[in-house]
Amino acid sequence: LPQLPFWVTSGHTETLEDVAFRSGAALSHLHLVLSREDVHQSLLRARLALKAATVTSKLEGRLAREADIRGAYHLTPPGEARGPDGDLLAFWRASVRVRPNRIGEIADLVGAEFAGDVGV
Incomplete structure (x- = not known):
């Protein structure tokens, strides 16, 4: 399975925009993982x-x-x-x-x- 990119989980999120962006990136990654047929x-x-x-x-x-x-x-x-x-x-x-x-x-x-x- 693809790993979550390092830049999504690295460092402290200082602003609300950083949190929103990283949350969106994580949700996008979760969507990719869940759309795979080999994931139960x-x-x-x-x-x-x-x-x-x-x-x-x-x-x-x-x-x-x-x-x-x-x-x-x-x-x-x-x-x-x-x-x-x-x-x-x-x-x-x-x-x-x-x-x-x-x-x-x-x-x-x-x-x-x-x-x-x-x-x-």
Whole structure:
């Protein structure tokens, strides 16, 4: 797979324009990678969901690692509570399956309480 060009990730971004330009370059690169047929998008979505669950767990004040979250999700027997970290991964796995042009699906996912925050 092509690597992200060095100039996109190098140095500190000082201005808002630098941040916008580098973000656009990164998104363009991501588009190139995702349009390749040899990239398994389901694996990429699962990996991004795990990363998002890990960050969310840390934001909530827990110290769970990726392995802990993955274990809470995959090793819990059916019908038993997965715990907060397993539930976070379940939420993010459902979130990464939603297509961006279907705002209603996102509103259903986050619930009526937060539906206004996603633009519905």
